[in-house]
Amino acid sequence: MKVEKIGRLAAGALAVTLLASCASSRSGTDATSGGGGTRDGGTAGAAATATSFGTLPSPCGKGDAKGSTDQGVTDKEIRIGFGDDRGFTSAPGLSKEMGDAVSAMIDWCNQQGGINGRTIKGDQYDAAYTQSVKVVQQACKQDFMLVGQGFAMDDAAEQYRVGCKLPTVAGYTVGPNAAMGPMKYEAVPYPVDLYNIGALRIAEKEFPNFKDKTDLLHTTSPAVEIGNAKVAAAMNQIGVKPLDCGVKTNNAGESSYTPFALKIKKCGAKNLWTSGSPTPAAFGLLEANDRAGLKPTYLFEATWYSSLVSQWNKSGIGDAINIGMIFQPFENAAKVPAVKQYMDIVGAHKGKIALLGMQATSAFLLWAQSAKACGSDLTRQCMVNELAKVHEWTGGGLHAPTDPGANKPASCALMVRLHGGTYEQVFPKNAGEFECGGDFVIKTDPKTWGTTLNGDRTSTKFLTGDVIRPQSS
Numbered sequence: 001m002k003v004e005k006i007g008r009l010a011a012g013a014l015a016v017t018l019l020a021s022c023a024s025s026r027s028g029t030d031a032t033s034g035g036g037g038t039r040d041g042g043t044a045g046a047a048a049t050a051t052s053f054g055t056l057p058s059p060c061g062k063g064d065a066k067g068s069t070d071q072g073v074t075d076k077e078i079r080i081g082f083g084d085d086r087g088f089t090s091a092p093g094l095s096k097e098m099g100d101a102v103s104a105m106i107d108w109c110n111q112q113g114g115i116n117g118r119t120i121k122g123d124q125y126d127a128a129y130t131q132s133v134k135v136v137q138q139a140c141k142q143d144f145m146l147v148g149q150g151f152a153m154d155d156a157a158e159q160y161r162v163g164c165k166l167p168t169v170a171g172y173t174v175g176p177n178a179a180m181g182p183m184k185y186e187a188v189p190y191p192v193d194l195y196n197i198g199a200l201r202i203a204e205k206e207f208p209n210f211k212d213k214t215d216l217l218h219t220t221s222p223a224v225e226i227g228n229a230k231v232a233a234a235m236n237q238i239g240v241k242p243l244d245c246g247v248k249t250n251n252a253g254e255s256s257y258t259p260f261a262l263k264i265k266k267c268g269a270k271n272l273w274t275s276g277s278p279t280p281a282a283f284g285l286l287e288a289n290d291r292a293g294l295k296p297t298y299l300f301e302a303t304w305y306s307s308l309v310s311q312w313n314k315s316g317i318g319d320a321i322n323i324g325m326i327f328q329p330f331e332n333a334a335k336v337p338a339v340k341q342y343m344d345i346v347g348a349h350k351g352k353i354a355l356l357g358m359q360a361t362s363a364f365l366l367w368a369q370s371a372k373a374c375g376s377d378l379t380r381q382c383m384v385n386e387l388a389k390v391h392e393w394t395g396g397g398l399h400a401p402t403d404p405g406a407n408k409p410a411s412c413a414l415m416v417r418l419h420g421g422t423y424e425q426v427f428p429k430n431a432g433e434f435e436c437g438g439d440f441v442i443k444t445d446p447k448t449w450g451t452t453l454n455g456d457r458t459s460t461k462f463l464t465g466d467v468i469r470p471q472s473s
Helices: 004-022 044-048 096-110 132-142 154-163 198-206 222-237 258-267 280-291 307-315 337-348 355-374 380-388
Strands: 029-032 077-084 119-126 145-147 168-170 184-186 194-196 214-216 271-274 297-300 321-325 412-419 422-427 441-443
Touching: 077 096, 077 132, 077 355, 096 119, 096 337, 096 355, 119 132, 132 154, 145 355, 168 355, 198 222, 198 321, 198 412, 198 422, 214 222, 222 271, 258 280, 307 412, 337 355, 355 380
Parallel strands: 077 119, 077 145, 145 168, 168 184, 214 271, 271 297, 297 321
Antiparallel strands: 029 119, 194 441, 321 412, 412 422
């Protein structure tokens, strides 16, 4: 996604930009062990008799798997690492929902009997943004795999993960080498060489003048500008030429946003896109647009699907905010059982409920399904073999279909719109459905990747000859 030196810094900055709005830690401590139980006991009985997660048959249950087959695996136990950046002092609670979700899912699975009878033991890590190397080195010493984690500075730790041959089903990746690394699978991949433009395709259908009356809102944030550049390139590929109204606000804030609103008005932009997150500066510009009498259609990233935004929108200024997503919104829980199940399981643990939590949940389920398939032969090699076979995955219905085995993104999307304090799916019209298309995924310019890929689309930076590769059966 980025050029090499700036790329790594920008990757971390991008993670903070994207995650802070979704936002006493522990590092390497045993978060859930033994049979585990819900903190309030509210879902213990339901979990113990669970047969599915949404549309996915439960991968958890009793069994007679045996053998100390690999690091972190014994007759009775499977030890995995997970975690987030919740201890980052500049953004306390950063991606906390990810660790909360995996912790809750470990208990949910253990209450059913674990994986083939083996109890899951979770080592919860707090990378606190700057400590990813430390926590990955610790995981290298004790864990079978990393599962559902989200570390903003994952690229800094990638050489250690690859060096100790530690496979992962990551909750998310940020750095280009982590996103394209060997022995890495994601329930919701975001590879550097392919890009889901579903939101742009929906906008083409939904909004008049999208092709010739659209512009991007720029800021002084390098991370936001990287995202904007990627979107601008995608727009050009589909025949949308941004107007270039000259709006570039200071990420730290402006004394007045009126001059920027007047630029937009003079330029004639009817649709405005940003890769930024909801911040006081962003809200300031939207408020200035409203005072200037502008009524543009806003096309924003999924970070704007946030209680922070819905609480801000008491005056209705944000009623024109449209958000492209590949996850089911929480408002669809009544129609999408997997969403309600995620909310119930994590809620019973008093955990934080947010989109990244669903992403970590999907990663855990993907890992658990593959672990079940390995049976007594639970080795890292078997896990890589099984994960590489999965080419259609929805986490039981949490999100649009993805291709974890080939590290390819979804080719579907939906759009929600803010109205007052509530988000509502507006496209497709039927809540719970996605719009899909063969033209929803495009190839990106190799100059933007920030890494070199081999013929298998794997980053070569830390690649060694002895990494665990999928074996055909």
